[in-house]
Amino acid sequence: MTRYIVRPMQYEDIEAVGEVERECFTTPWPASAYRRELRDNRMGRYIVLVEVADDDPSARSDQQRDASAENAGGVRRAVGHFLRPFGRQGSIATARERIVGFAGMWLMLDEAHVTTIGVKRELRGMGLGELLFSTLLQIAMDLGARRATLEVRVSNYSAQALYRKYGFHEEGIRRRYYSDNNEDALIMWSDVLTSPEFQTRYRAARARLEERLGDLIDIRL
Ligand SMILES: CC(C)(COP(=O)(O)OP(=O)(O)OC[C@H]1O[C@@H](n2cnc3c(N)ncnc32)[C@H](O)[C@@H]1OP(=O)(O)O)[C@@H](O)C(=O)NCCC(=O)NCCS
Numbered sequence: 271m272t273r274y275i276v277r278p279m280q281y282e283d284i285e286a287v288g289e290v291e292r293e294c295f296t297t298p299w300p301a302s303a304y305r306r307e308l309r310d311n312r313m314g315r316y317i318v319l320v321e322v323a324d325d326d327p328s329a330r331s332d333q334q335r336d337a338s339a340e341n342a343g344g345v346r347r348a349v350g351h352f353l354r355p356f357g358r359q360g361s362i363a364t365a366r367e368r369i370v371g372f373a374g375m376w377l378m379l380d381e382a383h384v385t386t387i388g389v390k391r392e393l394r395g396m397g398l399g400e401l402l403f404s405t406l407l408q409i410a411m412d413l414g415a416r417r418a419t420l421e422v423r424v425s426n427y428s429a430q431a432l433y434r435k436y437g438f439h440e441e442g443i444r445r446r447y448y449s450d451n452n453e454d455a456l457i458m459w460s461d462v463l464t465s466p467e468f469q470t471r472y473r474a475a476r477a478r479l480e481e482r483l484g485d486l487i488d489i490r491l
Contacts, residue, residue: 294388319371382410
């Protein structure tokens with residue numbers, strides 16, 4: 271069975287992330303931008319989605335996973351069963367692993383600015399983009415962000431639907447924001463992340479995602 275791990279992005283991932291980026295965006299970030307983000311940007315948080323072949327030794331048993339999860343803190347503490355991590359730093363992708371998604375944000379004062387998210391084309395529609403987005407939001411909440419925001423192409427209905435699922439709504443437009451075709455960007459904002467409205471919606475969406483993805487997923491933050 272193929273499994274999916276979400277873990278922090280590392281320097282060594284950048285080349286593979288670039289490949290997925292090029293599938294996702296007409297103007298992908300160059301590797302140098304990711305290097306700068308990981309090295310210099312203390313406000314940045316980047317995660318990757320790794321597909322793992324089923325015989326990978328790091329795919330440990332539920333019992334081992336539960337034992338290490340007991341030691342977990344921070345974002346680990348706040349997440350539910352399927353978002354429970356193994357409790358160790360993610361490893362560099364090996365030959366048995368491949369990076370199939372990524373996401374990132376900047377935490378500026380009490381705002382989380384989602385900067386990027388993408389999933390390999392052949393794996394879209396399975397809930398994996400939502401897993402990345404939901405995990406970013408969880409990290410933002412754990413780090414005390416009050417609201418989250420992002421820009422999205424006006425024509426990008428699938429991404430907008432994902433964001434609306436988590437209660438993001440339009441609060442403005444940046445005209446001709448995208449330089450490749452001068453397309454406008456919608457500016458979307460979440461509700462206050464600690465509000466009952468957001469929490470209720472977030473928990474319900476994540477519970478459905480958990481049901482959908484089940485044991486396929488491990489979070490190792
Ligand atoms: C946006 C993206 C990350 C979504 O990833 P994904 O794995 O395909 O999405 P999921 O399967 O997790 O879907 C989660 C939700 O997103 C929305 N969604 C995803 N694909 C959709 C589609 N084709 N049509 C309408 N809604 C869609 C739905 O609300 C869906 O929830 P549902 O399954 O309950 O209907 C992916 O399409 C992608 O990588 N796109 C290219 C890069 C990009 O546009 N990034 C966003 C920049 S702002």
